[in-house]
Amino acid sequence: MADALTHPQLRHLLRRLVFTATPEYERRLSGLDAGSVFDELWSASAVASAGEPEPILPQPWRNTALAYRALETEEREVRRAAQLEAHRRQTAELRAAWLGHMIASGAPLRENLVLFFHGFFGSSSTAVEIPQALEQRNALMRSAAMTSMPALLDQLVLDPAMMIQIGMDGHGPDRVSDRPAKLILEHWTVGPGGYTDADVGELSSALTGWSLGAAEGAETVSAAELDPAASAIERRSGLNVRFDPSRHESGPKTLLGVTREFDARSALRDLALRPATARRVGRALLEYFGVVDPEQRLADRLASVYLETQGDLRTLLRTVVTSSEMWSEASRWSLIKSPVHLAVAACRQLEMANPPLSALTGWLEAAGQALFDTPNNGEGGWPGHDAWITPPDRLAIRYQLPHVLAGAPLALGLAAPSAPRAASEQQAEPEAGTDRDSTTLAAETLLDRLDPAPGLALDTLERRAARYGGTLGFAGVVMATPHYQLA
Amino acid sequence: MRVISNALCKGLIPAVALLCAAGAAAQQSVDESLVPLQGGWTVTAAEQGGRPFDAIKGGVLDVDGEAFDLVTASGNEIGGVLRVEVDAQPQQIDFLLSDGVVWEGIFTVRGDILRMNYVERGDAERPTIFATTSDTPGTVIVLRRTAAAD
DSSP states (O other): OOSBOOHHHHHHHHHHHHSSOOHHHHHHHTTOBHHHHHHHHHHHHHHSOTTOSOOOSOSSOOOTTOOBTTSOHHHHHHHHHHHHHHHHHHHHHHHHHHHHHHHHOSOHHHHHHHHHHHHHHOOBHHHHOOHHHHHHHHHHHHHHTTSBHHHHHHHHTTOHHHHHHHTOTTOSTTOSOOHHHHHIIIIISSOTTSSOHHHHHHHHHHTTTEEEEOOTTSOOOOGGGBOTTSOTGGGOOOOEEEEOGGGSOOSOEEETTEEEOOOHHHHHHHHHTSHHHHHHHHHHHHHHTTOOOTTSHHHHHHHHHHHHTTSBHHHHHHHHHTSTGGGSGGGTTOOBOOHHHHHHHHHHHTTBSSOOHHHHHHHHHHTTOOTTBOHHHHSSOOOOGGGGGOSTHHHHHHTTHHHHHTTSOBSOOOOOOOOOOOHHHHHOOOOTTOOOOHHHHHHHHHHHHHOOOSOOOHHHHHHHHTTTOHHHHHHHHHHTSGGGGBO | OOOOHHHHHTTSOHHHHHHHHHHHHHHOOOOGGGGGGOEEEEEEEEEETTEEOGGGTTOEEEEETTEEEEEOTTSOEEEEEEEEETTSSSOEEEEEETTSOEEEEEEEEETTEEEEEEEETTTSOOOOSSOOOTTOOOEEEEEEEEEOOO
C-alpha cells in the first residue's frame, strides 16, 4: 500500500486508528500512503506528553477508613461508607475525564491503544476500588503503549492497580492462591493452552515478595493496630510498591521449559517474548483494528515481526496498516464499533466543544462498555464484535446515543436540514451542473462528516430528520442506522 | 488412594470394632502420608470465584489419624475421614463426610501452612491448581497450624 491513499481509503484508516476521520486529519494527511499516514499519527501521539492529561484526583491516595482496633465498629462503618461514596464519585469523574480525553486528545492513536490494552489485560473498578490506582494505571499505559510489549508487561506487573486486581499484593509463601500467575498466563501472555499447571505454580513462586504499603514519608501503620478480620482495603495503608526479599521464593524456577532464577519482572519479560504471546498479541491487534485475515497469513507475519522486533508496538501496528489484508474488501466496513468508538467518533465528527461526558459514561455502561470495567471482574477484556449488539436491546441502546448527545452545544455551525420535499422533488435527481439548494448541501455535508457505511439515501434520512430538526436531529437519524454502527 | 482403615470400623458390630480399635492401638502410628496433616489448623484466608472468601475465615480443622473434624466459621460441625494420594502431582486429598458427601481436592503443606483447593464431587472435576477465577470452580483455603498432633 505504497500509493497515496484515496479519500475513502484514508477514511478507512482513520476510522480504525483514531476513532474517525475529521476534516483536519483529512486535510493534513491527504496525498500520503498508508505507512506515512500511520507514521504521522504515531508521531503525533508519541510527542504528546505521557503526563497528559494531568491527574484529576488528589494524589497520593490516603486510606481514610483504616480498620483500627481502637475504633468503635460504628465509627469504622461510617468512615468506610464515606470512603466508598468518595471512591464511587471519583471513579465516575475519572471515567468522564478519560472519555473527554479520548474525544479531545491530540494523541488519539495513543488513546485508542490505551483502550485496546485496557481490554486486552482487563480491568475491574470493583476489585481495585481505589480510583487513584486506576488513574495511575492509565498514565502507565499511555507511556508504555508507545513502546513494546515486554516494556509494558515489565511495568504492568508491578502497577498498584494491577497488583490489587490480580491479587499480587502481599503475594508470598503464605499466599492464598496462584491466581495472579494463572491470570498472567491466561490473559496477559501465552494464553489458553500455552502453559501447564506446573507453569502456574512456578510463575506464582516467581511473583512472590511484592506488596503495597504506605508512601515514603507517610505515617506508617503497624499491622497490630488493625483488625485482622477487616477486609483488604480496610487494612491497606497505601499504594507504594515494595519488595521484601524475605517473602520472595528465591531459587530456580522452570517456566515453559526454561529454568532460571525468575522474579516477577524477569518472568514477565521472558513470557512477553514467547512465540505464543507473539501470536496472541498479533491476533488481538487484528481483531481490535478489524482486519480480516482468513488464511492467518498476516497473523503469522505479525508473530514473526513481534519476535524479530521484541514486541515493538510501532512496527507491529505499521505491519498491520500496510498489509493487503487491511485494505481487502472483507476488512472494509466489517467492524462493529465499540460503544466507546461510537461515542468518541460522534463527538469528534460533530466537533462537540462540551460533550455531556457524565451522561455518555452512563450510556457506555448501558451499552456494555463501562470504562475501567471489563467483564468477569476484570479477567480478560470485552468480547467485542457481535457482542456489542447482542442481546438485541444493546442495539436499541446504541440508537439512543443521539438523545444522550442532545442538548450539548455544537461547534459545527451547519444549517438545519430542510423540511421534507414534495414527493416529486424527492425522486428527481438533480441535473448535472445544477446547484442544489443550500439546506440539501448542508445535510449532505453532515452525512459525509458522519461517515456511515455506504447505502444510506439522503432524502430518506431528510424525511426522517424533519421530525426532529436541527443539525443534531439529522445527525441523530444517521446515528440510529445500522450503517453508522460500522467502521 | 490409601483407604483409611478407621472408616471400616464405623458401623461394624462392637466386637469387630473393638478388634479394629485394638489393632489401631497396636499400630500406634498414622499412615505416613497423613503425618503432615496431623493436628489442629485454622482457616486464615480463602478464595472462591477469583475473589476473597472471608466468610470461612476462622474455621478450625482437627486431624487425628484418618479422622477429621471441621468446625466452620459459622459454627457448623462436619466430621468424616480423609484419604490422600501423596504420589500425585499435586498431592490429592478427599474429605469423606459422614453424610456421604465427598470433597475432592489438592493440597500442599509447607511448614505450618496447609493450602487446599477442593470441589464437591459431582459438581466439578478435581482442581489441578491452587487458584480460582470467575469461571472456574473450587475453593482455595489456607490454614495455619494451631496445634501439633498429640
